[in-house]
Amino acid sequence: MRPSNYDKFPFVPVTAEAGACRIGWPAIAGALRAALGVAPARPGQPLVLAVECYPGTDLALLQRELVGALKPAYCLVADDYYRSPAEVDALVAGPLTTDPVFGRFNGLTVADFFDPQRLRAAQELLARAAGQLVLVLGTGATLVCPGPAVLVYADLARWEIQQRQRRGEVANLGSDNFAEKASLKYKRAYFVDWRAADRLKKQALPRADFLLDAHDPAAPKLITGADLRAGLAAAARRPFRVVPFFDPGPWGGQLLREVCGLPAGPANYAWGFDCVPEENSLLLGFGDARVEIPSLDLVFAHPRELLGEAVHGRFGTEFPIRFDFLDTVGGGNLSLQVHPLTEYAQDQFGLAYTQDESYYILAAEPGAMVHLGLKENIDYQAMLGDLARAQDDPAAPFPAATYINELPARPHDHFLIPAGTVHCAGAGSLVLEISATPYIFTFKLWDWARLGLDGQPRPVHLAHGGANIQPDRTTAWVAANLVNRFEPVASGAGWREERTGLHAREFIETRRHWFTGPVPHDTRGGVNVLNLVQGAEAVVESLTGAFAPFVVHYAETFIVPAAVGPYIVRPHGPATGTECATMKAFVRAFGD
Ligand SMILES: O=P(O)(O)OC[C@H]1O[C@](O)(CO)[C@@H](O)[C@@H]1O
Numbered sequence: 299m300r301p302s303n304y305d306k307f308p309f310v311p312v313t314a315e316a317g318a319c320r321i322g323w324p325a326i327a328g329a330l331r332a333a334l335g336v337a338p339a340r341p342g343q344p345l346v347l348a349v350e351c352y353p354g355t356d357l358a359l360l361q362r363e364l365v366g367a368l369k370p371a372y373c374l375v376a377d378d379y380y381r382s383p384a385e386v387d388a389l390v391a392g393p394l395t396t397d398p399v400f401g402r403f404n405g406l407t408v409a410d411f412f413d414p415q416r417l418r419a420a421q422e423l424l425a426r427a428a429g430q431l432v433l434v435l436g437t438g439a440t441l442v443c444p445g446p447a448v449l450v451y452a453d454l455a456r457w458e459i460q461q462r463q464r465r466g467e468v469a470n471l472g473s474d475n476f477a478e479k480a481s482l483k484y485k486r487a488y489f490v491d492w493r494a495a496d497r498l499k500k501q502a503l504p505r506a507d508f509l510l511d512a513h514d515p516a517a518p519k520l521i522t523g524a525d526l527r528a529g530l531a532a533a534a535r536r537p538f539r540v541v542p543f544f545d546p547g548p549w550g551g552q553l554l555r556e557v558c559g560l561p562a563g564p565a566n567y568a569w570g571f572d573c574v575p576e577e578n579s580l581l582l583g584f585g586d587a588r589v590e591i592p593s594l595d596l597v598f599a600h601p602r603e604l605l606g607e608a609v610h611g612r613f614g615t616e617f618p619i620r621f622d623f624l625d626t627v628g629g630g631n632l633s634l635q636v637h638p639l640t641e642y643a644q645d646q647f648g649l650a651y652t653q654d655e656s657y658y659i660l661a662a663e664p665g666a667m668v669h670l671g672l673k674e675n676i677d678y679q680a681m682l683g684d685l686a687r688a689q690d691d692p693a694a695p696f697p698a699a700t701y702i703n704e705l706p707a708r709p710h711d712h713f714l715i716p717a718g719t720v721h722c723a724g725a726g727s728l729v730l731e732i733s734a735t736p737y738i739f740t741f742k743l744w745d746w747a748r749l750g751l752d753g754q755p756r757p758v759h760l761a762h763g764g765a766n767i768q769p770d771r772t773t774a775w776v777a778a779n780l781v782n783r784f785e786p787v788a789s790g791a792g793w794r795e796e797r798t799g800l801h802a803r804e805f806i807e808t809r810r811h812w813f814t815g816p817v818p819h820d821t822r823g824g825v826n827v828l829n830l831v832q833g834a835e836a837v838v839e840s841l842t843g844a845f846a847p848f849v850v851h852y853a854e855t856f857i858v859p860a861a862v863g864p865y866i867v868r869p870h871g872p873a874t875g876t877e878c879a880t881m882k883a884f885v886r887a888f889g890d
Contacts, residue, residue: 302559316585327367376436401489536845551629606860666726833878
């Protein structure tokens with residue numbers, strides 16, 4: 299195995315001038331003081347500095363640092379005007395349901411968290427503070443004071459929030475559930491807090507005077523809203539990568555560590571999330587400084603340039619394509635699982651589109667397998683009975699081989715997994731998942747009598763599973779429809795292109811290019827997501843010099859915004875003269 303050249307901290311350069319980014323609380327306070335000093339006078343009103351915060355922001359730290367430096371007459375923290383934690387629990391109970399994993403998407407907004415009387419009291423206090431400096435901070439600061447003199451947006455990526463949830467440092471919005479299980483806090487944030495906060499962010503971020511990045515509390519960073527917007531505009535017109543993150547799991551393996559050059563600490567790495575813009579970060583480069591923002595900010599700011607008209611029109615401000623890694627080399631089988639059919643996902647969870655998936659095999663040990671679809675002529679009811687029995691009876695483990703196909707997995711195989719198909723990656727492979735973005739709507743059917751990392755059995759959803767398994771997806775159908783559906787579609791000097799999927803029920807189209815020379819690509823008005831699945835290094839170039847050459851390495855996923863149009867990919871650096879391959883995904887237009 300060659301040494302890893304996988305870049306774990308890709309960034310979008312905004313400017314070579316490091317001065318545009320203030321680092322540390324004293325520099326940040328200085329910039330805010332200067333902005334307040336030149337804010338237009340508003341007779342009869344207080345001078346308000348509002349810091350709208352994404353949930354999970356360390357409000358105590360912010361309050362301590364900003365009050366200490368700016369000495370406002372008052373500091374109002376939005377949470378103090380929320381409903382009580384018990385009232386908030388009642389508010390979110392319906393959408394959350396009692397299921398440990400799944401809730402329902404809903405229309406809750408941050409405004410719903412406020413107690414109307416308390417909010418009025420806060421606004422009366424503001425009205426009495428004419429001419430004085432007032433700091434308002436928290437999630438909903440811009441609801442307490444909709445027109446502040448200076449507006450800062452303190453943003454936080456979801457992966458960082460998850461770390462804080464796991465360490466018990468943060469509770470859910472309006473709750474005091476610091477000690478609740480991290481998986482439940484994640485679920486509540488996923489279905490409620492983040493959706494509500496994103497609705498408010500779409501209003502606040504475009505008019506923010508500053509962006510505060512306090513991911514690292516020891517080195518907070520502040521940039522102007524104008525620089526943030528310049529960075530987002532730059533990213534929307536050039537190839538870029540989001541910041542990957544990696545997580546251990548009960549079935550995790552050892553190869554991802556080598557491929558991506560990951561730290562030795564965790565016992566394994568199961569997942570590598572390399573393009574889940576809902577949860578990944580984007581790093582903006584200001585000289586040597588890096589400002590971390592959720593990559594969703596880019597989707598919100600430039601959906602038309604990034605996604606393209608047709609994809610934006612269809613998906614709104616959601617990035618519909620997900621690339622991630624599943625590593626089972628030296629690990630175990632994923633849970634045997636199935637995903638909801640579209641109508642089930644809509645009815646039960648309020649999802650707009652379902653979790654259709656595919657597995658592209660990057661590496662496989664001899665004997666590695668993918669479990670996919672049912673065997674011919676099985677007794678379907680007996681299978682459901684065996685699944686039910688296996689959950690409670692250690693003496694009756696589920697006889698998976700009796701019912702489920704076991705297909706050999708070799709490098710560069712591509713398995714298509716439309717929702718409703720029973721599946722799981724077996725031990726011994728490194729999978730590049732090319733899937734629709736939803737990623738938590740997994741109905742586990744059988745977890746191989748194994749415990750989760752918390753020492754507890756992971757939740758199994760047999761009733762949901764049974765309602766979605768398609769009994770006619772059996773061996774012959776699977777072979778004909780879901781396995782290595784390769785079809786040559788184009789070629790040129792030094793390259794050839796194949797269609798590899800996905801299945802007709804899935805909205806993603808995938809193309810593989812093998813190349814020793816430059817390959818012409820075109821976004822054709824829709825976002826492209828690619829991964830270099832063979833070769834040490836390649837370069838992405840503009841035909842018109844519209845963006846600087848962009849170098850990618852083995853296994854790196856990169857996004858080419860719709861606005862880029864035509865571009866070229868060719869082997870580069872150590873890969874020059876060798877055969878490389880990319881897998882490309884885009885949203886299929888009818889007729890593709
Ligand atoms: O449920 P398991 O066994 O952890 O399986 C892996 C999970 O990762 C996903 O592929 C998402 O990345 C889900 O489909 C699946 O639930």
